[in-house]
Amino acid sequence: MPHALVDSQVRYVHEWLTEWGGSEDVTRAMLQALPGAALHATIDFLSEANRAKFGGVPIRTTFLQQAPWARTRFWNYLPVTPLAVETHDLRGADVIVSSSHAFAKGVLTTAEQMHVSYVHSPMRYAWDLHHEYLADYRLDRGAKGLLARYMFHRLRQWDRQTANNVDLFLANSRHVQRRIWRTYRRVAQVLYPPVSVSRFRYEPAKGDHYVTVSRLVSYKRIDLLLAAFRAMPSRKLVVVGDGPEMPRLRAMCPPNVQLMGFQDDAVVQEQMGSARAFLFAAHEDFGISPVEAQACGTPVIAYGVGGSRETVRDLRTEVRPTGLLFDEQTPAALQAAVEAFDGAAVDPRDCRRWAEGFDEAVFRDRFRAIVEQAWSAWRRDPSSVEAALVPGGGLQSPPRELLA
Template sequence: MLQCYPQAELFATIDFLSARDRERLGGRPIATTFLQRAPGARTKFWNYLPITALAVETHDVGDAEMVISSSHAFAKGVVTRADQLHVSYVYSPMRYAWDLHHQYLRDYRLDRGVKGMLARLMFHRLRAWDRQTPNNVDFFMAISKHVRDRVWRTYRRPAKVIYPPVRTHELAVQSHKDDFYVTVSRLVSYKRADIMIEAFRAMPSRKLVVIGDGPELAALRARCPANVELKGWQPDEVVREHLRAARAFIFAAHEDFGISPVEAQACGTPVIAYGAGGSLETVRGAAGGARPTGLFFHEQTAASLQRAVEAFEASRADFDPQVCREWSEQFSEARFLHEFAQATQRAWSQWQRDPRTLESALTDS
């Protein structure tokens, strides 16, 4: 986004970026909120969830003609004037308040008792705020058709789909594949690393490599069979080596988009994915006549995944590394830059002509 608008000012709720990440943003100054100075904001930001909406609303963006919010939860709530165009690029309506609400309560042990009642009250208020703030957005974009549908269901607003940028140009195809499967994921419950481990426990002759860190790492390691290797966090080059060499990439989460499967395909590696959410857009199955870049399993269970791996083994000749690579290019960084710049420029032109017709003129049917 900043490449499209290099002179834009940058606002964030908090800023604890590493030097490497700050360099990616060109070292530009970042305006933060009062939460930047709150005790424990770096490591326990979750504790400030009840006042994060208030923090975002303190940003003064009054000097801008166009405001672009990059929002997975709160950023779209920034306060703008009636004469400012507000474009919001949405990664998802806040999942812990809507689709994954009950799962989050269970994962954080907030589904019962006094703490549970207080948590439910907080989320109730967050949902009310989340339903109100879309009125201050003039044009929604969504990272996938799946998220576009969730934006409509949650906010009753249309959204234009622009897939997020994947750095496919930094990834190389490897045609020769080794004898292991791989997944790259933050180890939290909804990523479902547990069913991957159980599926490969039932297939002791096949090897799975799990790359990533997270709160479930210790528990998963305790139940890990000999043919599953938990490598924890790894640097980018190690991740890329495994993506290039793996027989297939395993993806068991119900995600809004999912960048890792696209990266795997950019390396010429097919994907075995749970057939729901963004995976249905980022992976091409066997239906439709074109050569597949992966296949799906349709129940989020170890048994279903096991059957999918066995089906993949029986049809490996159907998967071509170069076909996987070509499919991944539709999610490239260059494509995002073109589509995002075009969409925001068209929005600005339509806004100046007639703000009332902006959404109908620009969003997908």
């Protein structure tokens, strides 16, 4: 067994590669920080341009790659995805890093391999959002509903069991750290995901409009923003982004809200950089777009649950605030927050400085240092990794902050 991390063979495991998003960006940054011999994924249908972002590392897939309609109907294969993940052949690897929001952490490992799992979230549709997911897809009743409930029951069993194959959990926020404890009874170290702060130009001069940049899907709660601004006709809101919710949002859009649809980076920079504030009404595990807005020097008004509590410094409690959090996910609460924010003073420089703490370079340095420290502890005693890296790790009860 090699005695230095640089001599070790590292392999990465990702969920599925269908389109580029936040989890793919995390895997890309991890590969840059600590190159790997291969990247394993259940399927790979990325464009050549996106695939190149991984730096040419070989991508190895499973039998699902050849399954009928796997590109467009991958969710039909959910019941056999655990089996597909277990077919990843990781022999020869000393260090395995999984990027997991569902199945990737379930890879089979041996006693000679250290497994670090970066968890974006435990499987949401099997745990936290289980009942919402069943209702959204009309699987909450009848024979299909019974079958779906049994499938998710088995998935929960598999998900919890495979947590035993992980030597060290990394969580993308304290919010997810608490969910990992509740789901797996394991303590994780927090490592915030990388944000390309340098890609966003600092703009100290602000206009009079508010902005949000988002994929238009239901849980982003853009409908809440539109309802709030209908009650504030003297204020302007710009919504940048596209998605399946666009027809419904168009139908309810008030005159003082502009739905711009998808826009290129230059327009996003222009709108985000000149806005009075960036609005964020979703309940996210982390939420990258509010940090990008702060990189522009733009304050954020956000729903104060989940990752927003960690990425926005609330002007009600912080000395150098970067925005304002509202406590209820309702149009009235957002309206009250916007009106309260109008009389507030937030320095754009504080927003930029705060955002720089989430920069990609910070992530790469911390990720490599964590894996090196874990590898050193694992070589001394594989059972000591969690205790060596995480305060409270390896104990029967979690650190006090996880119970807060």
